Amino acid sequence: MNKNNMKHIYKFASIALLTGIVGLFTHCVPETTKIEAIDAPIKEVQAPKTEGEVLLALEVSSGVKSYEETLYTLSALTGVADTNANVRSVYNDVKVSLPTDSEMKSYLSGHQVALAKLAAEYCNEMINDVTLRQKIWNNANYALTKDVAFKSANPAVREELVTKLIGVFWGPSAAEEDKPELKQELLDLIDDLQEGEVNNTASTGIIVKGVCTAALSSMHVTVK
């Protein structure tokens, strides 16, 4: 290789290095960062994340109960045996729609519907059984018509119904500071469920079962 060629190579290499250095200073500094003052905070402008990206990035350390865990949990809370024929019949119908694993991020509306169906059957069996329902509401009088049982002038019955449901079904999984608001949700539900119902004792049972189902199918029961 002659001297002339070497000169060209050095020249080429120098230009390439210079270009590289200039490139470093123009492309490797994040364009989203601009220093406004020595002690000013650095502002970064980033493309907003989609809801899916945010969800994916979240680290969750709670899970939902799987199909079999749900079956036994509802049994433990209501006292209705998981082998009860009616419960088993509903469970066999909805089993495939209940969660397979504890992955919270893959919990779908279909899971919640299946859970509500199973909870409704457990509540139905529990409330139809005098011994079991008295374990929760020892003073409950199901001989009352709905107007007598739930009218606003008789708040004690409504209060007992809701308070004891929360205590037995949710235990320490509901925050004390949230309980007044949670209780109000269930009280409002009692009012809503009364609309259009005949004023008899059968309606009283139906309303209690509805409130029971809402409480039993909430995440306070199925989150672990």
Add this chain to the structure above:
Amino acid sequence: MKNISRILTVSLALSAFQAHAGPKEREKAYILHNRLTGVPGTNAVLDLMEASIVQGNYEAAAEEAIKNKNFYNVTLKNWVKSWSNRDQNPRVEFNDFVATVVGMIRDSGTKDAVTNLPTMPFDQVLYGDILYKVNGQATAYAANSNDHYRNAENAGANLMTDLVRETQSANNGLPLFAIAGVMTTRTAGENYYQAGTNRRMNRYMFINFLCKDYEELHDISVPDNNVERDVERNPGGDSRTYLNKCVGCHAGQDALRGAHAYYDFNNGAVTYTAGTVVGKITRVNSFSDGKRTINDSWTNSWAQGKNASLGWRTVTSGNGAKSLGRMLARSRAFSVCMAKKVFKQVCIKDAKSVADKAVVESLATSFEAGQEYNMKKLFVKTSAGCVANE
């Protein structure tokens, strides 16, 4: 219909409030019980657990929780079910594979009265002559049927009290030297020996017990002298595909496959033909100069190179599934994998952060300490640590 939708709306609205936020110790006891058993504890049990937690003793609280039969009947059973089938699906029948693993976990921690050595170290899951049956069942165990286990599950058998330890060699007709833990159970045979070329057994044992699928072990620097004759050397007419892709997995997995040369699954049962390589292994000959299996010898080609990091600690060659199972179970990767799986199960997250990975390593070390391989202790320590720090 209006009422149903209103009830659903309210149940969802109630769910919007933060779950798990009661008084601290009680709440922790409640979570710990739910994580370990899948069901809420009774007030009496939560009282005991809370008292331990107040003392700072989360492990004692966890030990109290696992006295509930649902630790075995729900948590462990469903956890292990997904290991027992190709689809890794927990929605399958209870079976001999699951019963054996659950039984081994139940009995872990017991020690021999004379030698003080552990009588049920969990590493035996891949080489021990162990079979758990369910006591008091009308349907007897059979080597060619799952009825015994399916009926036991349907009858609501209590897996904490009803599992009885026996040996496979006394039950399934295989000679003692051919028994290799859960690999030779009927369910494993049905899923991993049936049809195919017996490569599937090792792949799923790597997935289930070492937490490594073959893609992760891919290493084209391993010599291809152990790649079998049924592997095409120029797939699609391009030998580069073989050299850059096929070799990466087959050089290692084919070297190990010989361990299963005498096993098959016929008429509902695992079969073993000592000294005779099953026909399906050698049937296809795409490249005559490739390796031909002539006996049940195996060698671990992944003991060198990048996969040496799995921590192989015993002999790296041998004959038959039993010695292969021992090598897998005594590797560091086995202990780490078990710790990872338990962490995922009771902490409800993968160990991704640096801190969590360090916890898993520490749990793995504790798990294998003194070759105790105490799975129950691993559950207790892991769950206690997670719930205490949440």
